[in-house]
Amino acid sequence: MKKFNLNALLIGVLCSLIFISCEKEPIENFESSQQDFSKDLKVCIEKWDLDGNDFSKAATLKSKQWNPGQTIRVKFLNGNSFVQSKVKQYAKQWESYANLKFEFVSSSSSANIKISFREGQYANDGGSWSYLGTDSNSYSPSMHFGWFNNNTSDAEFSRTTIHEFGHALGLIHEHQNPVAGINWDKDAVYAYYAGAPNYWSQAQVDNNLFRRYEASVSNYSAYDPQSIMHYPIPAEHTLDGFSVGYNNVLSATDKSFIATVYPGDTGGGDICDGVAPYVSGASYAVGDKVTYQGQLYERTSTGWRNLGACGTISSDICDGVQEYVSGRSYAVGEKVTYQGSLYERTSTGWRNLGRCGS
Numbered sequence: 330m331k332k333f334n335l336n337a338l339l340i341g342v343l344c345s346l347i348f349i350s351c352e353k354e355p356i357e358n359f360e361s362s363q364q365d366f367s368k369d370l371k372v373c374i375e376k377w378d379l380d381g382n383d384f385s386k387a388a389t390l391k392s393k394q395w396n397p398g399q400t401i402r403v404k405f406l407n408g409n410s411f412v413q414s415k416v417k418q419y420a421k422q423w424e425s426y427a428n429l430k431f432e433f434v435s436s437s438s439s440a441n442i443k444i445s446f447r448e449g450q451y452a453n454d455g456g457s458w459s460y461l462g463t464d465s466n467s468y469s470p471s472m473h474f475g476w477f478n479n480n481t482s483d484a485e486f487s488r489t490t491i492h493e494f495g496h497a498l499g500l501i502h503e504h505q506n507p508v509a510g511i512n513w514d515k516d517a518v519y520a521y522y523a524g525a526p527n528y529w530s531q532a533q534v535d536n537n538l539f540r541r542y543e544a545s546v547s548n549y550s551a552y553d554p555q556s557i558m559h560y561p562i563p564a565e566h567t568l569d570g571f572s573v574g575y576n577n578v579l580s581a582t583d584k585s586f587i588a589t590v591y592p593g594d595t596g597g598g599d600i601c602d603g604v605a606p607y608v609s610g611a612s613y614a615v616g617d618k619v620t621y622q623g624q625l626y627e628r629t630s631t632g633w634r635n636l637g638a639c640g641t642i643s644s645d646i647c648d649g650v651q652e653y654v655s656g657r658s659y660a661v662g663e664k665v666t667y668q669g670s671l672y673e674r675t676s677t678g679w680r681n682l683g684r685c686g687s
């Protein structure tokens with residue numbers, strides 16, 4: 330059953346109107362668009378841990394990782410060409426930072442990752458989920474998208490596709506990072522997830538949200554609320570007002586972390602990519618970049634500034650984020666770049682997340 334949310338439509342229209350009226354200065358505070366994203370939070374399900382695995386087994390997380398440099402075969406079990414093309418487009422973002430390749434093969438071929446969409450024999454599964462890492466080999470489907478259709482926004486394709494492929498690369502949920510320390514309002518969270526679209530029991534909420542991983546099995550040393558592997562958290566779900574918006578793109582930590590899990594030449598993400606070597610005798614303008622003896626340099630007014638060694642993964646917070654488009658409507662949590670800074674759409678305006686290049 331297709332879910333049609335009149336409120337969302339109205340909000341979309343409202344956002345568009347507000348944008349048109351603010352074309353010159355889009356990054357001002359907008360009046361509240363009344364969007365309450367907590368009413369329809371679609372989050373993925375911890376698939377790997379719901380099958381009776383105890384946590385001692387989770388300690389074998391590393392054994393679920395693919396081999397660096399491996400080509401992972403991916404196929405679609407169903408779905409139209411549009412949703413398939415969007416999943417391909419966003420899944421490939423990992424390839425810029427992880428030394429892995431996804432090869433999309435025909436549905437009759439053998440594959441490591443097998444993807445279903447909510448239709449046909451899978452029409453009753455409204456969730457989105459993926460098995461963890463090489464566990465994918467043992468299941469068909471191994472990954473499922475329960476809410477993609479021809480009307481899905483690019484932000485949502487990006488958010489959910491990159492997240493599920495993160496699981497398929499072996500990543501676990503960031504809000505369950507042992508050092509996350511989220512001050513949950515547990516009663517509010519139980520009540521929320523008991524309803525549509527999730528219908529989770531308290532045990533499932535415990536499993537998907539509250540349970541923290543052992544330090545020995547978790548992804549990150551530091552907690553990263555910007556991670557693509559983090560659930561959105563409305564402020565009403567915490568006791569101290571802490572909240573996390575929709576993370577639609579890879580965070581700087583996601584990029585640098587996956588490069589440590591799957592090290593090697595990724596053909597992308599290197600700070601020297603696309604930068605020409607220094608040419609003796611050529612003239613350079615301030616801001617020009619060159620490579621020289623394995624280092625990246627930027628021309629300043631007085632000389633050259635060393636930006637680091639080639640081979641370093643770029644951690645620019647604006648990587649992969651599209652520039653603000655005047656007249657477009659944006660959903661809460663969407664990120665844009667504008668005049669050299671990164672912004673995130675909130676329910677009331679835009680939040681400045683910092684300068685690009687940091």
Ligand SMILES: [Zn+2]
Pocket residue numbers: 373374375492496502
């Ligand atoms: Zn997930």
